[in-house]
Amino acid sequence: MENTDEIIRKYPPAREYLLSMLHELQDADPGKYLTEASLTRVAEYLQLNKAVIKGVADYYSMLSQRPRKKLLLQVCGSLMCHHAGSAELYTRLRSRYGHHPLISLAHCECLGQCQQAPAVQLDQEAFSGADIVELIRSIDKKTASDENS
């Protein structure tokens, strides 16, 4: 809660900062999602009703109201990536990370990396084509250090 308020108060109490607040709250949450408690605080801060905040959080596909794991691994399912075999890539990643304690796996729309399809995004970082190997290395590094700590 403390943390929630700190984040919220960084922004002026104006509705145009709602999406920015929600992004930041979600990233800061240990469950990487928007809890009802934090949505309520945002509602109070912006003097809006809860449904208005929920409506916005619901609309945007990057925002989640269900807990997720620490890292979000998204596989582009759009045209070019699909054509380049993203479905198979997804299956492979799922067998590798499907039950990983630190990774949530999801589909997403075109990541603007179509020149090297299929593309994958790990949190805010994009990987594509040949980088997939790099990705797996990077995931392993991130999760290993985390599992140790």
Add this chain to the structure above:
Amino acid sequence: MSRNVSVEINGKVFSLPEKTNLLKSLRDAGFDVPGLCYHPRISPTGACRLCCIRIEGLRGISMACTLEVKEGMKMITTDEELENLRRVNLEYLLSEHKDEEDRSTFDELAELARQYGLDKPENRSLPNICDALDFPSDHSSPVLTYDGNKCIKCFRCVKACAEIQGKEVLSMASRGITSYIVAGFGVWGDSECDGCGECIQLCPTAAIVEKPHRSEIDVYNSEKAVRTTCPYCGVGCQLELWVNNNKIVRASGTEGLMPNDGRLCVKGRFGYEYVGHPDRLTQPLIRKNGKLEPAGWDEAIALVASRFGIIRDTYGKDALAGYASAKATNEDNYIFQKFIRMVFGNNNVDYCTRLCHASTVTAMIRSIGDGAGSNSIADFESADCLFVTGNNIIETHPITATYVKRGAAKGQAIIVVDPRYTPLVRYAKVWLQPKLGTDVALLNGLIHVIIREGWIDQTFIENRIEDGMQAFLGLKELVSRYDPAETERITGVPARLIEEAARIFGSAKNAIIATGMGMSQQVTGTHNVFSLINMMLITGQVGREGAGINPPRGQNNVQGATDVGCSPMMYPGYIPISDKENRRRVAALWNTDVEKLDGRPGLTTVEIVHAAHEGNIRGLYIMGENPMMSDPNLNHTREAFEKLDFLVVQDIFLTETAQLADVVLPATAFAEKNGTTVSSDRRILRTRKAVLPPGEGRQDWQIILAIAAAMKSDIGHYSDEAAIFDELAKAAPIMGGVSHARLENEELQWPCPTPDHPGTPTLYLDRFNTPSGKARLFPVDHAEQNEKTSTEFPFLLNTGRILYHYHTSTMSRKSEVLNAFANEAFVLIHPADAFKRSLLSGQKIRIYNDRGSIEAIVKTDEGVLEGELFMPFHFTESRVNMLTRDELDPFSKIAPFKLSAVNIEKVTS
């Protein structure tokens, strides 16, 4: 009004009002253009795409609901392709919708489906996808249910809530095909929804339906729907009562009529249950051997007549008094005051107005001439500055508040003056939070800044204020010591905010003032309002359209009861009794001898109680009032009533007061009456009979006439309420031109002196209603309050109302819906005080002082100041008026409900 322009529709020329919504205009002109998401009371949405038409010069298909009428427009409203597109979209809608007949509501979708031959599933070409989508439902609200399977995502409910009621409690949730409506996080009952039901009224399908009586409503086979006026607050909302088997099963707002244009609040929509409640009084009761026993009317009337007669003969006519009713009609109240004046022969007639706005009215009459709001309700939306003081308008005048919120959405600057947080603060530019009892100082401080900055209206002062600049200089002299620093010292309001508020008010083009009980219910009530009026006058914010001062009235007919003469000083129409000429005029109308009309002012409410305590009042006739809840210092009131020789209470329930009576007479509720009431904006509104009274309940005026007759007095014969009104119109010049017949199709605000007068939306346009025609300044100084905190009683207790209950809650607490929202007495305390006293929200505490002691649940709330408490007065189990004082404002005789020193302690049980 907009001018008409010619447009071509399907090859023919029509004349339609320019710039109005095209779909609405087409429909008004008789074209049956379908459309489910449009509603004239909300902004166009363009969601259903059924109102498609073809406009020459515009590419493709257009939606009529998203366009305005323009000169020379040429359009086609129907052809094969358009009908086909409509059918396609209708099929789309039906494919995500579950068909289920629900006769409790008009289903516009079902109706259209029938029109397009799509009512039978076998005629449709698309598979139904409802089950696959698995839409949520929500049954958690006390007033309604939401069924996602019936929802066509037209946004009407969302906009009803946001645009009409200004609440924005609802939203569409999810996205795309799985969209649905949510309140809160998906649990309506946990949301901010306050149950006004506007969404129910606007939902075109059976997706949102009210809960109460749902199974008893059959819209296709309803007995009748009677248009009448809401029995609760002073807004005067117009509503329709749906009746089945002599039972009210639904109330819905009447669209297109002021003051509410279809809007209702939770009380108006769901508070009608009391009418048919089993606790209603059904026959007269007479106290026998200390107990109230049922009796016949003849016996009861005879007893009342003889006991009043004995008291009059033994102690003289001054030993009798009456309480009229802010909840009864004008007709009932007119007859009541006539009874007191002709039968009791004195002017001891008053009612609870003394307890709410008497000080306001006193100050207003002296300064500007009329004790009523100067504006129309719509001005609350159009003004560019609104100064709301001591008035929790969102909870106590919910529909007036909708205008305010709509104004705020358009950029109206709202200044809230309240020691306690009220929901309006959320919409306000500035919130001034003065310490209790420092309003005069605060207002003088604002006036100081306004004068210093030169924001005064000199022309107005010179032309419309008595003694012009000279009077102004007197005020200037007086406020000179209230510089912002000094004002901050007295009131606790930061000087910066005082400057800011003064700037907003002082530089506003059109400002409206709304003043409430926070101002009036103080020992300095009259002074508070004088000070407020001073500020208004020097800035010239009155005397023209869109500016002025308004005291929103608490009960449905507080305004009317005084208008029709239930005042110890005034005859109907604010005619002073003290003037012999006036008495002569009234005597002639009433067919009586002028000498029989007493020229001495009568006693006011609290004075009547004092007199009873002292043995000077011996008999009291109370019609539809419950002083045992609403009067201050209740223990004292009880003692006074117990000392009476004879107490008659005429009511619809066995109220706290009726329980003390010697005779109880069963009267009728609003839905059983014909008559009129007057709203806060002086609108004369019709009450119409929808159901029959239970048992032997009788009309109030008939009971009064029966008692008069039994006392061998002839106070008139009337065939019906319309006839009473006709006499009232003769007595009260302000209503001289009004009749029940005119009210059938006209909206009239008094003064309306002649049958061809259109009524008066704004007062004082040409002159003030004072003898000189000019307004008067009454400079007043801040005075320290007598009631102070001490170590023994360290808290100041403030009292007030909440949205869900009404006055003494005799009516509202009969409603399951209203009780579901609030059914427990509570007291608000600042978290810091709660911490000091180790109190947690939800704990029970005792609140006490020398006058009494009550218990309630404590709630911490940052909206009250430290050292102050707030408590609503509706709850009989915690009658906060046990603690309030009956010390009076010397001018208006109002009691200081807003300020009592108390202490608290935790109740350990």
Add this chain to the structure above:
Amino acid sequence: MKTPDAKRRILRSGKTLWNLADALKAGSYQAFEKALGKDTQEILEEIFLSGLRGRGGAGFPTGTKTKAVHTSNTHGCSYVVCNADEGEPGTFKDRILMEEDPHLLLEGLLIASLAVRASHAYIYIRGEYGRSIERLQTAIDEARKASWLGEGIRGSSFSLDIEIMRGAGSYLCGEELTLLESLEGKRGYPRIKPPFPAEKGLWGKPTLVNNVETLANLPYIMMHGAAAYRSLGTEASPGTKLVCISGDVKNPGVYEVEMGTPLKDIIHGPGGGSREGDEICFVLLGGAAGTFASVSQLGIPLCYDALRKEGLSLGSGAIMVFGKNASLKDILQNILGFFKHESCGKCVPCRTGTYHLMQSWIGGCTNNQGERKKLLPQLVAEARNIAQTCLCPLGQSPVMPLESAMKNIIELMD
């Protein structure tokens, strides 16, 4: 894959210039400084004469829009919004611009804001574009420190603040009016047009909404003048265009090409043609909301009007090339799935229609190829119905790929 330097308007040097020092060396902010010395009318006229057309997809003349905002700005309050929501599948030119040359965009925004007298500009950017956001933020901070942004820029009376606003995953929010709703912190629902943003945009104030690439053209126009700008491209589509080549080609990527260059020259030139052992079978132009072109149509020059005449679209500049192993069936399903997912749900035909389209196609996919060929026209008819009455351009989109597939490449249906 080289664009000759003489034909560069936007990809200035082909190098990354994301720190201020490098950007200044490449000439950043010189055009803006020049503009500071001109009066507003001159700037507006220069943009107008350049004939620049919006690069966000619609190709609306930028000069006309800028003038309209300027005219509506009677109360001294207007906004400039950069549309950096790049969500059209197959499009990634704006990302490259923002990552590699963010100061170019800032300079474009400065010029546009100067032209419409705005003192506040927003960059509404796709939430997923982490690196672009980072680089833009750095660029803004650097520019502010060096007084290229902020109060009284370069000692003039002109002030501008630029704020980055992150989108959160909605394709429709790239549509300008929806973008404004989203920017105001609301659900991404399109507004009813008219009024257009130039009249009533952000918070009801006149607002200029321009694509990243559009704005990136302004510095050149200011620096070298409209005539120089028009020396490339066609009469109706002057200048250059960034294209995003993806799919079964040797060198997928973003290239700057002259307007009017035939498609096949682009695909075979910078795109490098099909890979070893493959051949080009069809092309999807403009993304999911685009159109399918057959190989025989690739002689058409890349410009708004020539393509439109052929029933094709330039759109955002996506050129998605499909080779032998492409499955049209799958591609259509993917496209329909995309629209179903991205429909905001506000209006009936698109909300339910995109769902039914998808369902029917999935149903059809279990069937044989012949049935699918017959099903396609039915879907086209349904998509046409949707397009006729839906509220915003998203609902008008599914018909474009469906219809062009039916007309141009139905024989390739698998």
